[in-house]
Amino acid sequence: MQSTVDGFSYGLVTPVVAFLMACLGGALGLRCVTRPLVVTGSWRPGWLALGSGAIGSGIWTMHFIAMMGFTIESTPIHYDRLMTFASLAVAVLMVGIGIFIVGYRGATGTALFTGGTITGLGIASMHYLGMASMSLDGRLEYDTLTVAASVAIAMAAATAALWAAAQARGFLWSVGASAVMGLAVTGMHYTGMAALEVHVHGTADPATGESAAALLAPMMLGPLALLVLAGIVVLFDPLMVTGRPGPAPVEHKPGVPAHPRHHPSPPRPARLRPRARRPVERRTRTPQKR
Secondary structure, three states, rough: OOOOEEEOOOHHHHHHHHHHHHHHHHHHHHHHHHHHHHOOOOOOHHHHHHHHHHHHHOOOOOOOHHHHOOOOOOOOOOHHHHHHHHHHHHHHHHHHHHHHHHHHHHHHHHHHHHHHHHHHHHHHHHHHHHHEEEEEEEEEEOHHHHHHHHHHHHHHHHHHHHHHHHHHOOHHHHHHHHHHHHHHHHHHHHHHHOOOEEEOOOOOOOOOEEHHHHHHHHHOOHHHHHHHHHHHHOOOOOOHHOOOOOOOOOOOOOOOOOOOOHOOOOOOOOOHHHHHHOOOOOOOOOOOOO
């Protein structure tokens, strides 16, 4: 029989918290992507890898926070630990491929389309693999058109977020990019949940696996720790906040103080005063007497 599905059993608490987590992961990750674009000589693979981990962890954390508010009438829900870990790995890997393409190729049309498509597919793959990790006394069915719409939302919004991050126009621009990334993840998630139908078997066999609270609470420590690490890096790097490169370093010469304020000012050349012109004496001729 078809059962009633409720994705908002805690009201707006889980959707709002899930959206904020997606925005946090997107903000930290996209700032890491911007860093090698504005600063020459940065270790690009390291920054892009940290950005991939932050965005993937934000996507995964958002999904399972939202799933804590997901209930099915007359049947408990459990999760398989191995497949849940696999969904996190898929999210980080596929998002990383898309980010590396944009990070090395730049904000060109081909790179944005390819990177955004792979990143969007990574978001969708993480979602549906996480849904497949559920164990319950029933069968899940999806509407094909709604699933396709959810994947298209993820791809389009991920492409827009990568494009905004590649512009490197400062902190406020990055905030907008992270909001777009948060909308991509949450929009894809709840659109995919709208495509779901559950048919409960009604048997007495309990579902195998672990409950959401017992499984997800300890498993979130790793992704949350990675988000905290990325946040510390962003916080203590001024270039990550401003999004603009700093002034070029001044080459130090031996015998000259390093600080420009301590440089002695060169003596000004003395101005030569113009010589005063002597008054010209005019001789007057006295008329001679005849």
